Amino acid sequence: MSWFKTFKNIIFGKEIVSQQTKLEIVSIGITIVHFIMLIMFLSLRIWPMTVYNMIVVAYYLYIYKIVRSGSIYSGYIMTFIEIGVQVIFGTLMLGWDVGFFMYVFAIVPLFFFLNLINDDLKRSVTPPLFATLGAMALFAGCYVLSIKVAPRFELEASVTHLLFLYNSILSIFMVGAMSHLFNLEKRYSMLSMTEKNQELDIVASEDPLTGLINRRSMEKKLETAYELAKSKGTIFSLLMGDIDFFKRINDTYGHDFGDEALKVVADIFRSSVRDGDSICRWGGEEFLVLIIGNREDAVSVAERIRSRIEENVIEKDGHEIRFTMTLGTTTYKPGYKIEKLIQQADENLYFGKEHGRNQVVSKEW
Numbered sequence: 001m002s003w004f005k006t007f008k009n010i011i012f013g014k015e016i017v018s019q020q021t022k023l024e025i026v027s028i029g030i031t032i033v034h035f036i037m038l039i040m041f042l043s044l045r046i047w048p049m050t051v052y053n054m055i056v057v058a059y060y061l062y063i064y065k066i067v068r069s070g071s072i073y074s075g076y077i078m079t080f081i082e083i084g085v086q087v088i089f090g091t092l093m094l095g096w097d098v099g100f101f102m103y104v105f106a107i108v109p110l111f112f113f114l115n116l117i118n119d120d121l122k123r124s125v126t127p128p129l130f131a132t133l134g135a136m137a138l139f140a141g142c143y144v145l146s147i148k149v150a151p152r153f154e155l156e157a158s159v160t161h162l163l164f165l166y167n168s169i170l171s172i173f174m175v176g177a178m179s180h181l182f183n184l185e186k187r188y189s190m191l192s193m194t195e196k197n198q199e200l201d202i203v204a205s206e207d208p209l210t211g212l213i214n215r216r217s218m219e220k221k222l223e224t225a226y227e228l229a230k231s232k233g234t235i236f237s238l239l240m241g242d243i244d245f246f247k248r249i250n251d252t253y254g255h256d257f258g259d260e261a262l263k264v265v266a267d268i269f270r271s272s273v274r275d276g277d278s279i280c281r282w283g284g285e286e287f288l289v290l291i292i293g294n295r296e297d298a299v300s301v302a303e304r305i306r307s308r309i310e311e312n313v314i315e316k317d318g319h320e321i322r323f324t325m326t327l328g329t330t331t332y333k334p335g336y337k338i339e340k341l342i343q344q345a346d347e348n349l350y351f352g353k354e355h356g357r358n359q360v361v362s363k364e365w
Contacts, residue, residue, distance in 0.1 A: 221290055
């Protein structure tokens with residue numbers, strides 16, 4: 001039941017298909033095809049084709065086994081060899097009209113899968129062209145062979161038509177199935193690339209220690225808020241906070257504890273701001289918040305952050321450790337630049353540092 005579920009998920013593109021799984025599916029499918037041929041030729045008493053298909057059934061079961069053990073490249077090469085042998089041998093035994101030549105068309109899409117697992121082939125643009133030329137040469141060679149050499153067995157027209165129909169349907173199905181698998185490969189490659197790009201975007205925009213956005217990302221948000229304020233008259237404020245005596249904390253308790261303190265502060269900021277506000281680690285122990293609101297909103301958020309940090313306790317080696325934060329705020333006014341706003345928030349912050357720390361300063365300079 002699980003195998004059927006996996007097969008269904010593959011068909012509908014709900015499951016990633018590895019190169020190994022693809023070749024396992026191909027080898028199982030071709031084994032079934034040749035088993036049906038074995039029954040057909042046995043009933044027709046065409047003994048060379050019966051024996052050949054008996055051998056090929058065992059051959060593909062062996063391919064399935066080595067692919068399961070990880071020998072994917074060998075499995076593909078063995079599959080190519082068998083397809084070529086079948087086209088030539090089938091044409092010699094039964095002639096051109098039964099349609100064994102159509103299996104040549106399966107070589108090209110099958111080669112694309114081989115191209116995906118071999119690094120040397122990946123780096124070159126010529127292998128698919130050579131595979132196509134090889135398939136064309138095999139096709140032409142079989143056609144010439146069918147003209148020059150009479151088939152070993154003469155079949156009734158109805159049997160010839162039946163075999164031609166069987167080989168036509170199978171070759172079309174094989175090309176369609178491999179095209180579907182190749183399409184899944186492309187789809188999941190694109191999804192994988194999208195996920196990796198998203199991960200890179202996160203890495204590029206996020207502070208790795210605190211999980212807050214970094215300075216670069218905040219600068220983009222500040223620019224957006226600034227443009228909106230100029231064009232639509234919206235109001236925004238900045239809040240800058242700095243942990244008091246952070247160097248002393250690092251020197252006394254170690255840098256690991258300092259990192260833990262930064263993460264705790266980041267969590268307090270997250271729980272204290274409102275929806276729509278943005279927080280970043282501006283640098284070192286400094287944090288910057290973009291407040292969508294006026295001076296009173298910024299002071300309210302800043303005071304909430306300050307009081308929660310003051311009340312917070314971190315335990316280390318049986319000791320309860322407390323620390324505080326000083327914060328400065330400023331609010332946008334027409335004509336102000338971003339740099340000016342940041343400078344004002346910073347000046348308010350350091351005014352608070354020089355006048356007792358553990359406070360919120362919102363002076364208008």
